Amino acid sequence: MIRTEELLLNVGPQHPSTHGVFRIIVKLDGEVITEATPVMGYLHRGTEKLAEELTYTQIIPYTDRMDYVSAMTNNYVLCHAVETMMGLAVPERAEFLRLIVMELQRVASHLVWWGTYLLDIGAMSPFLYAFRDRETIVNLFNELSGARLTYNYMRVGGVKWDATDAWLDKVRDFLPYMEKKLVEYDHLVSGNEIFLARIRGVGRYDAETAIDYGLSGANLRCTGVDWDLRRTKPYSLYERFEFDVPVGRTGDCHDRYLIRLEEIRQSLRILRQALEQFPSGGETMGKVPRVIRPPAGEVYVAIESPRGEIGCHIVSKGKQEPYRLKFRRPSFVNLQILPKLLVGETMTNLITILGGIDIVVGEVDC
């Protein structure tokens, strides 16, 4: 008879497939995981504490550094929360610009996910293609805001920089390009049998579990729950555009993969409509008091980031700085289900499942 022994294996925090400094301690029985304990906090910078001594405008760059793959949506949730509190109106042109950069960001973020996910699973070349195409978006953002990742683009009441017509034309040109590339992606990967064998039926859970664990984004929609804040609790200008919210059936990694690719297509669809309706003139900053001082009280505002529901809970005492600022980070909440999913899975599936959740450690730790 074979003698078996429990093996304690430490994965991370320095491991490429953990997408940053995330650590997980797994107990193994042979190849099968019996227990998994995530350890985090390696990237904890105390953003919420720091924010208590900063004015709202000063906090915006800190939000860039939470989910650094999707800085635009983070910018937006903070500005939107303060605007909600103060009852500020944002000029139409500014709101259009915000929506355009947020949707471009969604595309860029999903491309990063697509590339790195396949890299985790063992396919090298998709990573290069994804980053090549994402680079176009990063360059667009660079041209608009002067930064490649940490844009600090939005302000309470508007956006910092106006877009030129040439820039808008570049975005317009990007749409057909990306649509063509998506077809290539599908040809290259989506039907690949090895790939399908790795992701089909892996990391499966039902809608009830997903809701219980507070999952959001593709992690929730893969179970068939039609919940996208752009649709269910519309903010910005999303009500004006036609788009579909893809939902899955089986709740496995394959569904999450398909949903994210479809979301890229839907984002391009929104972008096309937004560019068509883009106002020819107008302000990029609304009427905002010189000193941003939201009235005493509190507000919770949530939007749909590429990773799910990102929320901002502000408690104000009528000062320039928030009394308490809490971010509801989708990566942090979505990651909670990981230990549950891993029990009974093999080590190779750990990487598949973790990658499928799509976390950014800057946001997990905040």
Added chain:
Amino acid sequence: MSDEEKKEGAKDDLEPDATSGSQRSNDLSEELTAANDAERGESRLSAAEAGTESAVLETGANTDTSDPIDLERESRSGSTAESGVEHREADQETAEARAARAATKAATEGGAASPPAPADPEREAKLAAAAEAPAARAAAKAAAEGEAAGPPAPADPEREAKLAVAAEARAARAAAKAAAEGGTPSAASGSAEQPPAATSPRQPELDGLVALIRDAAGPDAIESATLNELNGDLPTIIVQSDHLTAAANALKSAPQTRFTYLRNVSGVDYETHLEVVYHLVSLTTGRDAAIKVKADREQPQIPSVTPIWATANWNEREIYDLLGIHFTGHPDLRRIMMPDDWEGHPLRKDYAPLDPEV
């Protein structure tokens, strides 16, 4: 903030958004005016209070712009006791002039765009006059104290002052009415603000939740139930911590609420007490609500809702880590962000790091 942005902001300050039909446009314009007034050393009250009060204060502001605190006192007493002795000045400022000014003021407050006050020639003249005023007033005051040896006082200074105030009030009211009828959007919304404030469309929602919680957890389970106006009238209920579990269970399973999705858990240190806020939403109806629980600062204990919503697990660990609230019944209450041997809870308001350099 760059210079350009500041300039932009300064310009914006003076032009409250006239096109905005939002409910709070009045508050906003008040705040905008408040910022201006603070800059000019005037009393904030002049903007923060509407109608008669601000008109009265405006008078004060015209006579003395040097000291905001002094100004407030003077403007109140000035129209009663002192107005008699400074009747020389009052002669110049006829009731019509005041009414006109009050109307301008009311219009500004109503949210209509108005040129910056210092640019107003009328006002500048007054500012110049104001320089003389304190001296004149001081002399007059001294004279009045010395058994009315100075210029003859009018028959009844108090009555005259009251009349002036009344005239101003009338003018202000008339101006506000005119503005409202003129269809200035924000002025209109200002007058239309009252009815929704009295009965919000979400009031029945709140009442339903209160009834549900009282039913499930007992009549004394609720400390307070309000609608959060800042947050689109979000129903916000403070629940006694002993009754949290029963209330949470009811909110999750009751067919009329179905709050199956706990979207956020926040901890707040209010210095007098700690508070945990649960933001709930129903994925079927789309309705949302916030439940709050208070905890004592010294021995903070709140029952864990992890058995009800699994998502609370790490959220509660984070709150325990950063604020030191013990969630009783939590399956695995350990620090999550800070190292295990960390001392203190960083998000507490009185938190002092061991080594300030770190």
